[in-house]
Amino acid sequence: MDDPARLVRDLDWNLLRTFVVLADARSITEAAETLRLKQPSVSAALKRLEDRIGKPLIDRRPGRFRLTRAGEILRREAVEIEGSILRLATSLRDVTDEVTGLVRVALASHVVCPLFDGVLAGFHAAHPKARLRLDVMPSPDAIGEVTAMRAALAVCLVRDRNPRLEYRRLYREFFGLFCGPPHPAFGRRGLGPADMAGQASVSFETDQLDDVLKPVTLMRAEAGLGEAIVGRSSHLEEVRRMIVAGLGVGPLPVHVAARDVAAGLLWQVPPYDRLPALDVHVVWNPRAQLNRAEAAFLAGLLDRIEATPIAARTYR
The missing domain is CATH 1.10.10.10 (Winged helix-like DNA-binding domain superfamily/Winged helix DNA-binding domain)
Structure with missing residues (x-):
């Protein structure tokens, strides 16, 4: 003793x-x-x-x-x-060498990013027993889910930074204006600002001067589009649907719309230069207790971002 x-x-x-x-x-x-x-x-x-x-x-x-x-x-x-x-x-x-558990990601609907898709594929290949849940919602709501620790991370636009959260730029995208086949501007070349004056428009819920798509709001104003927005949605797919249906001219990320332009479903209209650039971020809460799957996914995503120059993460 x-x-x-x-x-x-x-x-x-x-x-x-x-x-x-x-x-x-x-x-x-x-x-x-x-x-x-x-x-x-x-x-x-x-x-x-x-x-x-x-x-x-x-x-x-x-x-x-x-x-x-x-x-x-x-x-x-x-x-x-x-x-x-x-x-x-x-x-x-219940501890094994295999990574299991649910990874919940809150993301904006216009997230089209080959790097992110590659991380998804690599994570599933490395950890087939882990589960992924991707919930699409407006960017402010996605950040709210991370703040409340209901989601492991968010992939979204950021307006005002919360000092309690961590941010990492995932990629940069450029927004342009597009119309659908029923619109009188569809297929016309040599369009100028005067051709857009007073035209009806459709857009995202966050397309407002006091929200995350403020640069898009300013682009619509500079294009001379009518002040009234005849259709809104928080989902890119629905904004695209209204544009293709001819409800009005609407904004979309240029790299996202490229396939529809090639397929004859969308047509880009002025402006063509000085398009607004927006950064899509990965957002996470350092105070959250992540499970093994969440920690592995976030670490893999951040590692891939660090290893990829921003030029390769800029989609025009």
């Missing part, structure tokens, strides 16, 4: 386990029955433990079987040790 380090080195957990049973029994015989051991074995274990501790632990005179003061202290500590071992077993029971 005068050398704690030696006690830690020499003390046998099995002796402590036997003592816990002894402390709750009324005799060595009863403890032996509980442990399914012979009485001499239990007596010998108690003697070895008392020798290691250097103090008597049980007052076992004829007609008396009671813990000594040292025995009371040891029993209390031994029960704590037993509980810790049980908790350790429970904690380790």
